[in-house]
Amino acid sequence: MTATSMEQIVSLCKRRGFVFQGSEIYGGLKGTYDFGPLGIELKKNIRNAWWRAMVYERDDVEGLECAHLSHPLVWKYSGHEAGFFDLLQDCKKCKARLRADHLVDGKCPNCGSTDLTEPRPFMLMMKTPIGPVDDGTSFAYLRPETAQGTYTHFKDVLDSTSRKLPFGIAQDGKSFRNEITPRNFLFRQREFEQAELQYFVKPGTDEQWWETWKNVRMEWWKAQGIPAEKLRFHLHEKLAHYAKMACDIEYEFPWGFDEIEGIHDRQDFDLGSHTKNQEEFDIQAKVMKNTDSTTKLGYLDIEEKRSYIPFVVETAMGVDRAFVVLMMQAYTEETLPNGETRIVLKLKKHLAPVKAAVIPLKRNNPQIVALAHQIKNDLLKTGVGRIMLEDSGNVGKAYRRHDEIGTPICITVDFESIEQSPATVTLRDRDTMQQERIAVDQLPEYLKKFFL
Secondary structure, three states: OOOOOHHHHHHHHHHOOOEEEOOHHHOOOOOOEEEOHHHHHHHHHHHHHHHHHHHHOOOOEEEEOOOOEEOHHHHHHOOHHHHOEEEEEEEOOOOOEEEHHHOEOOEOOOOOOOOEOOOEEEEOOEEEEOOOOOOOOOEEEEOOOOHHHHHHOHHHHHHHHOOOOOEEEEEEEEEEOOOOOOEOOOOEOOEEEEEEEEEEEOOOOHHHHHHHHHHHHHHHHHHOOOOHHHEEEEEOOOOOOOOOEEEEEEEEEOOEEEEEEEEEEEEOHHHHHHHHOHHHHHHHHHHOOOOOOOOOOOEEEOOOOEEEOOEEEEEEEEHHHHHHHHHHHHEEEEEOOOOOEEEEEOOOOOOOOOOEEEEEOOOOOHHHHHHHHHHHHHHHOOOOOOEEEOOOOOHHHHHHHHHHHOOOEEEEEOHHHHHOOOOEEEEEEOOOOOEEEEEHHHHHHHHHHHHO
8 A cells, every 4th residue: 555645645635624724815924724523523532632641641640721921020930931942044045934942064955055044042822911012011922832830830730639659740732833844744843732741750760760751652642543663663773962861652653654753851950950949039029029929849758758850751742633543544445346446444443533423325315314313313312422414415536535635434325214113214334334234213322332
């Protein structure tokens, strides 16, 4: 089978309403994308699968949702303000702006010129003015990661839940980075979604937990339908300023293996930085008459009768990258016996945007249409997910459409359905295309067993 190309995925996403270019009617805004009716369903299901595995199925993780805007001091003390940048070079011939670390042999990838400017730092964080007057003194940063909000609220979560080490805080949400060269569709954007876990552990146990979380997260990807041979670990040799150890889970894209999730041993860098820099904030807090804002982000170990700063093991997944990975892995083209090509999105059923489509054979038959509406409404009560009424009137085309968007089950209401007692419908499986008759009153229980 020929490998799936990014062009095939982009075409399917546009054609079937998964993803649209941001601000497209005005020429588009590079590095931004909008998720359509099916895309938001798939993205929600990815998010839910991650949340279920990381929070609901564990007894040692709590959830959190933080604001997109953060006080500048958060990013000063975290080290981002001083160190969160890429090196930028301009091509003097074609005027392209390029990331220095993406150049091969010092050549512009657009025109091949070697006449480039000297590398200069380019700040990746975005900032926005706060308040009625934009005078440059009152501003906030749009967060480039969700992790710092988790660290600044570590003590709040600890005190409000009475957690003991080890425990984690999970957070899913938008992050913003002023990327020089957004590329490869959703892979690298300026606005994107992350699903991150900060797992707080006793110092000295961090390396063991880092190994544990590497394996836990690898197994999660496999459970979403990604085969082992398409995944690998990549150990970092060059580490970020906060990291003791770092490893990526990589997927084999058309351009080669690339990162879809990072697992980092951040040691006590973040909590320690926010704690030891309180003296400067104390001074500012007194000026602002806000002296109750300081906090020490330590942990009181009752058993050992001492306080210390926990170490942190982080898992950080790109939700948009997961979206691309799952679409690429599920996309399948099959040649049918009649020579026709069938495109089918073989997503795992818990990820499918539409769980079942109810198709009335004749749109102009009131009895068939009424029964189709009744079946849809009854199936919605099962809570398995989105049930769609597909009233195009052409069953063959409806099957092809739902194959292409990954709907696991199609339910056709025909003349036999309204003539027989008890009423029956045709149930069609997406992957095998096999059909069977089933009583209407058995459908809710069938779907619950199939999906739940």
